[in-house]
Amino acid sequence: MAKGSVVYGIGGVLQRFLSLLLLPFFTRVLSPQEYGVVALVGLVAMALSGLFSLGTGSSMSILYFECDTRSERHKVVWSTAALLTVNCIVLLAVLVAAAPYISHVVFETTEYANLLRIAFTSTMIVVVLEPFYAFLRLEGKAARFVTLSVVGAVAGALISIVLVLVLGWGIQGLLLASLFAQILSATLVAVTVAPHLMFGITTRFFVPLVRIGFPSIFGVFAFFVIDYLDRQMLQRMIGLDAVGVYSVGYNLGLVMLIAVSAFGMAWPPFFTSFIKRQEEAKLLFGKILNYYLIVFGGLAALFFVAAKPLVTMLAPDFVTAGQIIGLVAAAYMLKGAYLIILPGIYFAKKLHWQSAVEWIAAIANIGLNLLLIPVFGIVGAAVATLVSYALMTTLAWMVARHYLAVQYHWRQIATAVGGLGVTCGWVSWASMQFSFSGLAIHSLLALSVLFFVFGFYVLDRSERNALTAQVIQLVQRS
Known part of the structure; x- marks a missing residue:
């Protein structure tokens, strides 16, 4: 556990270092009010993340360790990913349409509806990828997990430099950089993690995934x-x-x-x-x-x-x-x-x-x-x-x-x-x-x-x- 914590910690330090490295530059081009907008957009996306995930972050690990065979455990991962994909697509469609109303409730203006749509899409990708990242953690593959996370963070940092500091897209550039980084992460997971899992979707896992995790x-x-x-x-x-x-x-x-x-x-x-x-x-x-x-x-x-x-x-x-x-x-x-x-x-x-x-x-x-x-x-x-x-x-x-x-x-x-x-x-x-x-x-x-x-x-x-x-x-x- 200690060794795994150290590896995860190194990855987290590298990602946070990138944020700290960019902070002096971003605070010179973004006002406190713009930082406040970004914070509140993130707040809304975080509030809705539970509806995207259905609580499977808790239930998947329980079901995973209750299975005795490798093939059954892999089916838990694929079944969780399939369930989340369907749920996220439906929920995203609703939230994209409702973005102006949510913006008005939070900011008392519909000006930030597109920023909310970008954040909701990023949240959807994060949630759909989570079962594969969870598989790496459950199997003790901390180094691979950290590598994928750091690559995504570096990509996001580089894209944000271009969009915010070079092109001057402001807070929209910050949120788009996060979205593009998540798309890259999805590609990497599809190439490096998914092929090592024996494919299989079992509907019998759907109910316990939601029943255990939904609370x-x-x-x-x-x-x-x-x-x-x-x-x-x-x-x-x-x-x-x-x-x-x-x-x-x-x-x-x-x-x-x-x-x-x-x-x-x-x-x-x-x-x-x-x-x-x-x-x-x-x-x-x-x-x-x-x-x-x-x-x-x-x-x-x-x-x-x-x-x-x-x-x-x-x-x-x-x-x-x-x-x-x-x-x-x-x-x-x-x-x-x-x-x-x-x-x-x-x-x-x-x-x-x-x-x-x-x-x-x-x-x-x-x-x-x-x-x-x-x-x-x-x-x-x-x-x-x-x-x-x-x-x-x-x-x-x-x-x-x-x-x-x-x-x-x-x-x-x-x-x-x-x-x-x-x-x-x-x-x-x-x-x-x-x-x-x-x-x-x-x-x-x-x-x-x-x-x-x-x-x-x-x-x-x-x-x-x-x-x-x-x-x-x-x-x-x-």
């Missing part, structure tokens, strides 16, 4: 509320300029999602393999949560440290965006912890409980945004996201423990969370009080305290000894 569609809408509705609320309460600044800071904080997504890609095949070894899972999954908090909690703390210098260097006209970078990173760190707690719900095929938990957190997010945005602006929106993911993780544990009684180590967990809170608060205070030199000193002290807490109060002696032995072996090999 998770509602969870997709809940994540839409938590991750994207704050932009709509910022637009209505403050204005599109605030949405643009928030989107820049949010996107920088989303670099954390590279690591979380890498773990999220490796985690489902790993935990699903324990579906017939649940007694072993009860011991192992608790330890995994400890290690996750150490690694990803440390990464989240680094985002608080780097926020001010990063936004000053990459987007000096959006300097206030630095206030939310660490908060966003911490929120998505908690999203990964939430994923670790879910296996019991998946083993029991009770995905409706997953959706219920996510919707409770989403409703809480709406209330928090209404309370915090008028007072704290974009910082209030970021805090609402962080608190929502904390609530989601807590509620998921309360439900999942009834299906899989994982032995969590609560003292170590509380120590890790407390150390993270103190460290991030310390660095946030220092970033407001000091220049870069003073911030660097305080950050170094705060991180030193955090890693001392992790090393001596979260890890036990045997784990420290094992880690030390691993480091010595690596040094000797090098």
